[in-house]
Amino acid sequence: MDLEFHQLDLRYEELRGRSPARERRLLSSLAEVGQQAPIVVVSPVSSGRHVVIDGYKRVRLLRRLGQDTVRATAWDLGEAEALLLERMMRAGDADNALEQGWFLRELRERFGLSGEELSKRFGRTPSWVSRRLSLVAELPESVHAHVRAGAIGAHAAMKYLVPLARANRADGERLADAVAPLGLTTRQMAIVHAAWLGANAEGRALIVKDPGLVVRAHEEARRAKARPATPAEQMLSDLGALGGIAARVHQRTRRGEVRGLLAPEREEIRHAFSQARREVERLIKRLGKELDDARPEHANRDPATA
Template sequence: MDLEFHQFDLRNEELRSRSPAQERRPFSSHAEVGHQAPIIVVSPALSERPVVIDGYKRVRLLRPLGQHTVRATAWALGAADALLLERMLRAGDADNALDLGWFLRELRERFGCSGEELSKRFGRMPSWVSRRLPLVAELPEAVQAHVRADTLGAHAAMKCLVTLARANRACGERLADAVAPLRLTTRQIAIVHAAWLGANAE
């Protein structure tokens, strides 16, 4: 089926970080040959708009091309089961721990999944879940926004900024705002982080 952009819900788009560099090549391909693979949606209720489960990147790529519709296929599943199935189907992708934290939080808060249920769904120990949820809870939203925009690496955010945000949330946000435009490597951010911790106010 074909859906217009206003007809579907992108509420799950923020569960994944973005990489503008990786999207340049697909954008060029879409411009040349058009939209190929359909996005995947589910319909939570007859009165609600279909919710996109997979295809956020394709939607972002198609908007600038002036297209008004996108081809979609609907899964006959509940939203929680559909999100889990989609995650399993792309299990080979390198999800970072922060992406997984966003995903686990969504399943817990929106769908009421317990920590035990989440661990069983992913075939993991409960400690695997408990290590990832705090990353989302403790890392300020302003810092997470940099990770989503691919201006700050998830590994650097977890290695350096989670501990800093625990001690001083405002300082964690200021440091993230300062280094994000520079697109530093994790090693470089660790050096800056260490210098920040050892410096005086001046």
């Protein structure tokens, strides 16, 4: 049957998160070939409208395409039974933990199902039901709204915003409101979360003001680290290491460590020191000459200039 949109009751729309990528693909399909699968509804309630059980994305996108009606099929079941059956039939498109929590909370509050009844209906333990309900309770409602809208991924919310909200609910809301417009990936959310944990009050204020800056700075540092070092950078690194090693050995001699060595050990060190000194003297002679030749007054002798 075909139903007009005003005949639909969308009371369970908030039980599913949105995926912008999936909705783009479905929108393209609907525009190209039209609606292929009907939505699922149950018998009209007292208002005379049909309660939608499955097909919320199709309803939203058909409206965007300017359609007046949606094709539907009606199940001869009560609302609770229809919702449970629809979830069982969607086993291949499993809900995330937050969606499971939303669904359990709805069944408990709307239909009065106890934790024990819910565990039996889902074939799960009572502790599984309790954990999902606790997860929903721990996140501020504003964060739930961002997840439902697809602005924050459910996995990122569970991994980073739930622990933050447990420690400080206001901080969880502030950070969620700041990152939601950016559509960060879970990896990028991890970068912002790590920066938040390591920052003081002033640093956190800056993160909230522009969390994208944290992500960009991290990406730039990663690219710089992956970029091959220039000859000058390599030489500076080697000379820095050489100076550091020389300073460390000098400190050891000042502490008198050489005097405490056995004769064979002193002989080994004397031999190694002679070799090191020869290499350093060769470096001093060669590098000094190269640097002198590369001075501005000797530009005609500079290999790079040539």
